[in-house]
Amino acid sequence: MAQLLTIEDLRLxxxxxxxxxxxxxxDSGAWTESTYRANEADFAGIKLRQRVAVDMTNRALASxxxxxxxxxxxxxxxxxxxxxxxxxxxxxxxxxxxxxxVPFTLSTMSVCSIEDVAGNTDKPFWFQLYVMRDRAxxxxxxxxxxxxxxxxxxxxxxxxxxxxxxxxxxxxxSAPPKPTLANLINLALKPRWCLGMxxxxxxxxxxxxxxxxxxxxxxSLSAWTAEQFDPTLSWDDxxxxxxxxxxxxxLKGILDAEDAELAAQSGADALIVSNHGGRQLDGAVSSxxxxxxxxxxxGGRMEVWxxxxxxxxxxxxxxxxxxARGVLIGRPFLYGLGAMGEExxxxxxxxxxxxxxxxxxxxGKRDIQDxxxxxxxxxxx
Ligand SMILES: Cc1cc2nc3c(=O)[nH]c(=O)nc-3n(C[C@H](O)[C@H](O)[C@H](O)COP(=O)(O)O)c2cc1C
Numbered sequence: 001m002a003q004l005l006t007i008e009d010l011r012l013x014x015x016x017x018x019x020x021x022x023x024x025x026x027d028s029g030a031w032t033e034s035t036y037r038a039n040e041a042d043f044a045g046i047k048l049r050q051r052v053a054v055d056m057t058n059r060a061l062a063s064x065x066x067x068x069x070x071x072x073x074x075x076x077x078x079x080x081x082x083x084x085x086x087x088x089x090x091x092x093x094x095x096x097x098x099x100x101x102v103p104f105t106l107s108t109m110s111v112c113s114i115e116d117v118a119g120n121t122d123k124p125f126w127f128q129l130y131v132m133r134d135r136a137x138x139x140x141x142x143x144x145x146x147x148x149x150x151x152x153x154x155x156x157x158x159x160x161x162x163x164x165x166x167x168x169x170x171x172x173x174s175a176p177p178k179p180t181l182a183n184l185i186n187l188a189l190k191p192r193w194c195l196g197m198x199x200x201x202x203x204x205x206x207x208x209x210x211x212x213x214x215x216x217x218x219x220s221l222s223a224w225t226a227e228q229f230d231p232t233l234s235w236d237d238x239x240x241x242x243x244x245x246x247x248x249x250x251l252k253g254i255l256d257a258e259d260a261e262l263a264a265q266s267g268a269d270a271l272i273v274s275n276h277g278g279r280q281l282d283g284a285v286s287s288x289x290x291x292x293x294x295x296x297x298x299g300g301r302m303e304v305w306x307x308x309x310x311x312x313x314x315x316x317x318x319x320x321x322x323x324a325r326g327v328l329i330g331r332p333f334l335y336g337l338g339a340m341g342e343e344x345x346x347x348x349x350x351x352x353x354x355x356x357x358x359x360x361x362x363x364g365k366r367d368i369q370d371x372x373x374x375x376x377x378x379x380x381x
Contacts, residue, residue, distance in 0.1 A: 004339075007311045007332045010348055014085070014338030019193060020186050021171035022084045026334050029278035030163035036278025038286040039309030046288070046318045047377040051364025059357055060367045065326040066152055066248050066269045066303060071101030072353055073326035073368065074316055076333050076345075077277075077307050078128030078154060078252075081175045081205070083111025085338040087196030091120045093337055096345035098123040100353075105154055105328070108141065109225075111175065113206030118148035128154040128252070131237055132228040137212050142244050144207075152269075153245045155238065156276075158253025160231045163280040174222065176203045196341075238266050250305075253280075255290045257297040260304075270303035270325070277308055277330050288319060295323030313355025317363070320371045 004010060015023050029036025061072040076097050083089035090112040097104035098121060105126040106117055114127060127145035132138055145153060176197070177183045187194055197203065208215055208225070215224045230237075242249050251263045252272040263271045273291050275284045287308035295304050306319050307328035319327050329352070336348030360368065363375040 004347060005351070007335060007348060007351060010332070010335040010339045010344060010351075013340070014335040014344075017190060017192055018085055018338040019177065019183070019190050021168075021173050021177060021183070022081070023338065024167040024171055025081070025165075025173055026079075026085065026331055026338070028165045028167045029282065030165055030280055031282035033278060033282065035275055035282050035284045035286065039275070039278050039288070040311060041309075042286040042288045043309055043311075043315045043318055046322075048314065048318070048359065048363055049375055049377055050362060054364040056361040056364070056366060058366060059361055060369075061353065061356060061360070063326065063368055065103065065305070066250065068103065068151065069101075070103060070326070072316075072356060073320060073324075074349070074352060075103040075126070075305075075326060075328045076105055077328035077330040078105040078107035078110075078126075078156070079330055079334055080107050080109030081111055082107070082334060082337060083202050083206075084175050085334055086193070086341045086344075087200040088112060088202055089337050089341075090117055092342035093333060093345045094121045094123075094125055096333075096336075096342045096349065097125075099346060100349040102349060106150075108207055109205060111202050111204065111206055114141075114144050114148045114150070116202070116206060118150075124149050124151040126150060126152040126154050126250070128156055129241065130156055130159060131230045131233045131241070133230045134212060134228060138241070139244065140211065141207065142241065144211075146245070146247070152248035152250055153241070154250040154252050154272075155241055155268075156252045157233065157238075157259075158255070158274065158276050158280050159229055160233045161229060163276070163282065165279065175205065235262055235266060238268075242267065254294065255281075255284055255287070257293045260294040260298045264298040264301045268302060270305055271298070272328060273304065273306040273324070274308055274328075288315075288322065291319065291322050291324060299323055310352075313352045313357070314359045316352060316356050317359050317371060317375070320368065321373055321375050323373075 063073040090110045094104040108130045127150040249268040250270045251268045254271045303325040305326045306324045333348045336344030
C-alpha cells in the first residue's frame with residue numbers, strides 16, 4: 001500500500017474500500033457543488049507569512065473549546081450514517097477522537113445510537129440535534145443525550161429543508177443498501193466493508209428506529225425522516241431547546257452576520273460558521289470567506305468556530321488566524337474511517353496535528369494561543 005501522508009491519500013483509499021453509494025454520499029455537495037468546491041479552494045487563496053530566526057522550540061497546540069480542554073482546536077463534525085463508511089463507525093471515530101484528545105460529535109442521524117456510543121466509550125461526547133416536526137421525539141432525544149452524559153448540545157440550523165445531492169438520488173442511497181443488481185455488484189468489490197457489516201448489528205438509524213412512534217422498519221423510517229425536518233424552525237425554538245437542554249449550547253450552520261447577531265442574542269456558548277460542507281445552499285459563500293465578518297460581529301460575545309473545506313493543518317491555522325477559536329472536520333475524518341476504521345481516524349488527526357505544528361513553527365509561532373492575523377499575508381485574508 002502506498003504511504004498515507006495526507007488527507008488526500010486517505011480519500012483515495014476510502015474510495016477504493018467504501019461502497020460507491022456511501023463514498024459518493026461523503027464526497028459530494030448540493031447541485032453544482034460550487035460551494036463544496038469553494039470551501040476548499042478559498043483556503044488556497046490565503047497565504048501564510050514565512051518567518052525565520054525566531055525560537056521555534058517547545059511548541060503548544062493545546063487549547064479549549066467551550067471551556068473543554070482539547071489537545072488541538074479541532075473537533076470531529078457530526079456526520080449522518082458515519083456507520084455506513086465503516087462498520088460501527090461512530091463508536092470507532094469517538095474512540096479515535098478520545099485517544100487524540102479532541103471532541104467527537106454524534107449526529108442525530110447516526111447509525112450507532114447515543115446510548116450505544118456512550119456505552120462503548122469512556123469520554124463524554126457532544127450530541128448534534130436536528131429539529132424534527134415531532135417535538136416529543138426531540139424532547140426525548142435531548143433527555144437521552146443528557147442521560148448519556150453528553151457535555152454539549154450542537155443544534156444544526158441550516159437543514160430546515162434538505163438540499164439535493166444528485167449522486168445520492170442516482171445511487172439510490174439508503175442505509176442499509178437495497179439489494180439491487182448494481183449494488184450487489186459494487187458490494188462484491190468491497191469485501192472488507194461487507195465483512196465488517198456482517199459482523200455488526202448496527203446498520204440503520206440507531207437514534208430513530210424504535211424511538212420515534214410508528215418507525216419500526218426501513219420503509220417507515222425513510223418516509224418518517226423525509227418529512228420530519230422542520231421548515232418552521234425559528235429562534236423561539238432555539239430558546240425552547242436551550243432551556244430544555246440547560247447545558248452548553250453550540251449553534252451550527254451560521255453563514256451570515258445578521259444571523260450571527262441573533263445567535264449571540266440567543267445566549268448560546270458558541271456558533272459554527274458553516275454551510276454544511278457545501279451540502280445545502282449551493283451558491284453560498286465558503287465558510288472561510290464568511291468567517292471574518294462573523295468574528296467581527298459577535299467574536300467578543302461568544303466563541304466562533306468554523307467548518308468546511310479543512311483538509312490540512314495549514315487550513316486549521318488559517319482559520320484560527322482569521323479568528324476561529326476552533327474548527328470541525330467532516331470529510332477528513334470520514335475518509336480515514338472509510339479507509340481504515342479507528343486507525344484511519346487517528347491517522348487523519350495525526351496528519352492534521354503534524355501539519356499544524358510544523359506550519360505554526362515556520363510562521364514563527366510557538367503557541368496556538370498566539371496565532372492571529374499577523375501570520376497571514378495582508379490583503380489575502
Ligand atoms: C457525509 C456527511 C454527512 C453529514 N451529516 C451531518 C449531520 O448529520 N448533521 C450535521 O449537523 N451536519 C452534517 N454534515 C455536515 C458536517 O457536520 C460539517 O459541517 C461538514 O462536513 C464540514 O465540511 P468538511 O466535510 O469539508 O470538513 C455532514 C457532512 C457530510 C460530508
